[in-house]
Amino acid sequence: xxxxxxxxxxxxxxxGTSVKIECRxxxxxxxxxxxxxxxxxxxxxxxxxxxEGSKATYEQGVEKDKFLINHASLTLSTLTVTSAHPEDxxxxxxxxxxxxxxxxxxPQHFGDGTRLSIL
Amino acid sequence: xxxxxxxSGPLSVPEGAIASLNCTYSDRGSQSFFWYRQYxxxxxxxxxxxxxxxxxxxxxxxxxxxxxxxxxxxxxxDSQPSDSATYLCAVKIQGAQKLVFGQGTRLTINP
Numbered sequence: 001x002x003x004x005x006x007x008x009x010x011x012x013x014x015x016g017t018s019v020k021i022e023c024r025x026x027x028x029x030x031x032x033x034x035x036x037x038x039x040x041x042x043x044x045x046x047x048x049x050x051x052e053g054s055k056a057t058y059e060q061g062v063e064k065d066k067f068l069i070n071h072a073s074l075t076l077s078t079l080t081v082t083s084a085h086p087e088d089x090x091x092x093x094x095x096x097x098x099x100x101x102x103x104x105x106x107p108q109h110f111g112d113g114t115r116l117s118i119l
Numbered sequence: 120x121x122x123x124x125x126x127s128g129p130l131s132v133p134e135g136a137i138a139s140l141n142c143t144y145s146d147r148g149s150q151s152f153f154w155y156r157q158y159x160x161x162x163x164x165x166x167x168x169x170x171x172x173x174x175x176x177x178x179x180x181x182x183x184x185x186x187x188x189x190x191x192x193x194x195x196x197d198s199q200p201s202d203s204a205t206y207l208c209a210v211k212i213q214g215a216q217k218l219v220f221g222q223g224t225r226l227t228i229n230p
Contacts, residue, residue, distance in 0.1 A: 032216055043222045093162045105151045113162040
């Protein structure tokens with residue numbers, strides 16, 4: 001149980017392109033999803049918290065107009081990197097909170113990540 | 120002081136031995152604690168969750184929580200080369216939705 005699917009797994013595109021990444025909870029409902037990015041050999045960095053039916057909460061220093069998040073249903077959140085540039089190249093990972101445990105104790109389950117390369 | 124601290128390693132352990140990973144946290148009101156394993160180039164995978172003081176065992180893994188001392192640890196018995204990975208400690212801080220992650224400990228099991 002508690003499977004999170006992330007798509008696509010890898011994107012290579014030209015500078016200026018907008019890229020959409022999907023995150024789905026397959027066997028549970030996730031009112032809250034999270035988006036992270038990770039540079040090689042570095043720690044996970046939380047970008048934003050996505051709540052179903054409301055605006056995402058962005059971490060300090062993350063541009064909300066650059067990284068558009070939509071959480072339109074209890075099983076799907078999307079991250080759109082708008083007008084991507086080479087410095088946006090990174091490993092983007094989503095997670096969804098759900099599974100065993102009380103509402104406040106449920107662990108986060110991660111998708112497989114999306115490796116984004118901007119040429 | 121960081122909210123969640125781990126020794127970045129690398130920690131080298133011979134195959135078959137016990138690997139011990141430690142984590143300390145600063146928020147005394149934290150209630151939920153998690154260990155994730157992350158292989159190079161992959162996303163984190165949940166290994167253990169623990170919510171009460173004491174030990175919790177799952178196969179070769181044992182999580183230990185001591186809220187009074189504000190530390191949580193992960194023991195891996197009979198370590199295997201496939202256990203070589205970065206282990207992330209994560210804490211759900213009171214009143215917050217998000218998890219706070221430590222920087223991770225890189226573990227290498229030597230055959």
